[in-house]
Amino acid sequence: MNKNILLGVTGGVAIYKVVDVVSRLKKLGYNIKIIMTDSACEFVSPMTFETIGKCDVKTKMFHEGSHKIVEHIDLASWADLFLIAPASANTMAKINHGIADNLLTSCALAYDKKIMFCVSMNTNMLNNPATQKNIRELEEKGHIMVSSNSGLLACNVVGDGRLKEPWEIVEEVEKYFCKKDLTGKKILVTAGGTVERIDPVRYIGNDSSGKMGYSIAKKAYMRGAEVTVISAKTSVECPDGVENIKVESADEMQKEISNRIEKFDYLIMAAAVSDFKVANKRDKKIKKSDNFNTLELKENPDILKSLHKNENQIFIGFAAETNNLIENAKKKLSEKNLDYIVLNDVSKSDIGFNSDYNKVTIIGKEDIFEIEKESKLNIADKILDLIK
Ligand code: CTP
Numbered sequence: 001m002n003k004n005i006l007l008g009v010t011g012g013v014a015i016y017k018v019v020d021v022v023s024r025l026k027k028l029g030y031n032i033k034i035i036m037t038d039s040a041c042e043f044v045s046p047m048t049f050e051t052i053g054k055c056d057v058k059t060k061m062f063h064e065g066s067h068k069i070v071e072h073i074d075l076a077s078w079a080d081l082f083l084i085a086p087a088s089a090n091t092m093a094k095i096n097h098g099i100a101d102n103l104l105t106s107c108a109l110a111y112d113k114k115i116m117f118c119v120s121m122n123t124n125m126l127n128n129p130a131t132q133k134n135i136r137e138l139e140e141k142g143h144i145m146v147s148s149n150s151g152l153l154a155c156n157v158v159g160d161g162r163l164k165e166p167w168e169i170v171e172e173v174e175k176y177f178c179k180k181d182l183t184g185k186k187i188l189v190t191a192g193g194t195v196e197r198i199d200p201v202r203y204i205g206n207d208s209s210g211k212m213g214y215s216i217a218k219k220a221y222m223r224g225a226e227v228t229v230i231s232a233k234t235s236v237e238c239p240d241g242v243e244n245i246k247v248e249s250a251d252e253m254q255k256e257i258s259n260r261i262e263k264f265d266y267l268i269m270a271a272a273v274s275d276f277k278v279a280n281k282r283d284k285k286i287k288k289s290d291n292f293n294t295l296e297l298k299e300n301p302d303i304l305k306s307l308h309k310n311e312n313q314i315f316i317g318f319a320a321e322t323n324n325l326i327e328n329a330k331k332k333l334s335e336k337n338l339d340y341i342v343l344n345d346v347s348k349s350d351i352g353f354n355s356d357y358n359k360v361t362i363i364g365k366e367d368i369f370e371i372e373k374e375s376k377l378n379i380a381d382k383i384l385d386l387i388k
Contacts, residue, residue, distance in 0.1 A: 003177055004031045006079035006111075008104040009049070011039025012086040013154040014120040014163035019044065021085060021166045022053040025173065033075060034058070035104045037091065061103045072103055076110035081176060084108075085146075086120030086163050089131045096134040096141075116176065118146040118169055123159030146172050175222045181388045183224035188257065188264040189217045189242075190271035192232035194250045198295065199282040206272045210234025211356060212318070213270035215380040217242045223384060228264070230256050232271050250274055250300040261307055266387055267315045270342075275300055304336040314387055316340045322347040329363050340364045340386055362386070 005025060009018055025032055034049050034057040046057040058071065076082070084091065084104075091105065095115070100106040108115060117138065125131060126148065139145055146169060149162040164172075191213025193206040210231060217229045218239035227242040230253055238244040247253045250273045261267060276297040286292045309315055317338045319329040322345070329343040343361040359373040362383065371382055 002029050002031050003080040004078050006075055006082045007032060007034045008084040009036045009040040010086055010088040010091040011037055011043060012088050012120050014086045015040060015043045017163050017166050018085050019048055019052055021169050022049060024166055024170045026053055035107060037102055037104050058103055072106040073110050076107045082111045082115045084115060085118035085169060087117035089121050089125045092117060093134050096138050114143050116144040116146060118163060119148045120163035121161050122153060122155050123157055123161045126161045178222040180224035182220055185225045186264045187220045187225045187227050187266045189213050189268045190230045192234035193272040194232040194253060194274045195248045196274050196277040197281050198278050199286045201285055204274060205233060208272035210236055212376050214239055215376040216268050216270060216383060219377060219380040219384055254301050254303045257303060265313060269304055269317045273303060309337055314339045318342045318344060320344050320346045333363055342383060
């Protein structure tokens with residue numbers, strides 16, 4: 001069943017980002033109801049939120065419509081999550097002290113679950129001991145603070161207080177509702193493509209973006225696991241909440257994995273590891289005049305094959321193939337002593353490397369599952385379902 005989000009909007013210039021938050025939450029299928037304070041209505045008309053959210057927007061405790069239902073109690077009991085964005089210093093102070101002088105703060109007083117506050121204000125207002133005390137006390141009461149980012153504020157000051165970006169707020173909401181079925185599990189994930197140096201400025205690499213590995217890391221973290229990522233070269237940022245160890249070459253990746261694999265229950269090897277490294281690598285930049293015209297290669301270690309897997313561990317590998325897909329993947333499953341292998345057809349440009357989407361086949365020792373084209377985040381969930 002779709003979850004109900006009650007969004008409280010207070011006054012602040014960052015309100016424009018919250019219009020985007022509503023649009024994104026709507027697309028994800030959440031039911032939304034919105035309360036705006038008088039100050040919020042000075043920045044954006046309720047009509048904007050009503051149109052984007054296709055939902056009720058309430059602004060007043062006392063209005064001309066019917067009062068047969070006690071609105072603030074009704075809204076508070078309807079909500080699965082009360083999200084306040086932007087959360088001003090004033091509204092947080094009032095909620096912390098139990099003041100209920102408008103519809104939003106009255107709902108907050110009547111709401112008996114955790115409130116999620118998305119902090120947004122000027123740096124000095126944020127650093128004021130009164131605000132810091134309110135934030136601390138709200139957290140102690142169990143509420144969730146989505147802290148602000150640092151950057152250029154509307155008041156032309158550079159500092160803390162910028163409302164998080166819409167996608168970051170939506171991610172916090174998704175994390176809040178995510179089932180925590182991987183709590184207590186330790187997962188090691190590899191991501192990206194290894195880089196094999198030719199000289200200090202040149203290398204052999206591959207097209208892996210790291211998106212698949214990072215999607216797995218992000219979802220595993222959201223589902224409660226303790227996650228470490230070993231990242232080779234990627235074109236996207238490592239998700240928050242996970243330990244990130246950066247490496248360059250296959251040799252470095254092998255070292256980092258074998259140093260810590262014992263502590264993990266699961267290894268998900270999504271990295272594209274180069275099979276060869278440069279045997280005649282140079283320490284100084286190669287000049288045209290050096291007549292360096294032959295690259296000599298030598299084989300890299302096969303990391304998965306080199307690991308000693310204990311009986312309680314589960315290892316999942318990936319197989320990037322362009323032909324004889326199933327046959328090649330099954331061979332890797334057995335040769336690399338894997339529990340599952342996720343088969344990727346890398347001959348198609350709309351999926352796989354660099355794309356946000358993928359279409360994979362998960363092959364186990366006895367079973368095989370086809371997953372139709374889906375976002376890498378959804379595929380990550382399906383891979384993680386194997387180990388929950
Ligand atoms: N892998 C590894 N060490 C390597 C190469 C690959 O551990 N030196 C891992 C990859 O991270 C992946 C799995 O093995 O999980 C399969 O990788 P893939 O590149 O498809 O297979 P290769 O073993 O390299 O075989 P080939 O390139 O010949 O298909």
